[in-house]
């Protein structure tokens with residue numbers, strides 16, 4: 073909050089461009105970027121990172137195998153379609169992770185230039201095995217493009233060791249800053265297959281010219297950069313691996329508490345996110361009334377189910393600063409009370 077209130081610098085102020093260099097270096101660290109990769113933050117929310125990588129990697133006829141395990145996988149497939157790609161989807165039941173063998177089989181059946189997949193599917197609470205998918209994609213000569221919006225800073229992710237070619241994320245989840253910037257990682261392997269970008273605003277060559285060579289492209293918000301910088305300093309102070317472990321620990325505590333109350337999670341244990349917990353709504357309560365009471369009486373906001381999971385799950389985020397023991401305890405106590413009250417009232 074203090075970083076956000078610092079005096080505004082112009083987008084080409086010498087102090088700001090030094091800060092941009094620092095942010096690039098810190099982002100490369102958080103992504104565990106391979107040598108020579110471009111790491112920076114696109115102006116806009118997570119979707120702008122998604123669209124920027126697609127717009128620079130996909131053109132008419134690019135063959136994309138889009139792994140769809142939920143709402144955000146479907147969004148990624150749709151954006152690829154809008155940029156002219158020939159998109160084949162591999163649709164997985166909502167609430168389950170993709171089986172790498174299914175991706176292998178799909179690539180054997182028909183090739184692809186790009187495999188696109190969401191690492192942490194926020195709509196279902198599922199973690200997809202993108203490390204295995206990267207190996208399989210490369211065996212078939214395809215690049216892998218990964219959505220790390222709900223995993224970066226919260227779940228292990230190592231672009232270099234795993235061979236991820238293009239990755240985008242957001243600032244408002246496990247990185248712990250306000251929304252408004254989308255960190256991206258674009259490796260030399262992906263850049264070698266860049267296409268002419270149809271979008272001026274999202275042209276990564278022009279954005280790189282600004283971030284690296286200080287050539288005006290658009291008027292970046294210095295305020296959001298201060299916040300992102302501060303958040304990245306906090307990540308470094310905590311330590312990336314300690315931060316992953318914190319997210320795992322508080323997820324486990326939440327699950328234990330929910331199970332003690334007779335509640336269960338949608339994904340099987342090995343496929344669960346630590347950052348977004350998809351909790352099955354019991355049959356005897358009105359799910360919207362529970363969310364309303366949590367928000368009005370306890371100032372705790374949880375998400376509703378999306379698409380086919382509407383009314384069936386609650387989505388409980390434990391991301392960045394919200395992944396704490398105190399909040400887990402507070403949430404469990406509040407939920408117990410709200411469920412009890414609603415059941416008593418019938």
Ligand SMILES: Cc1ncc(COP(=O)(O)O)c(C=O)c1O
Nearest residue numbers: 117118119144192194221222242
């Ligand atoms: C997995 C995933 N991808 C993409 C997005 C889109 O990000 P934004 O809403 O910041 O544009 C979200 C948002 O929650 C998400 O969870």
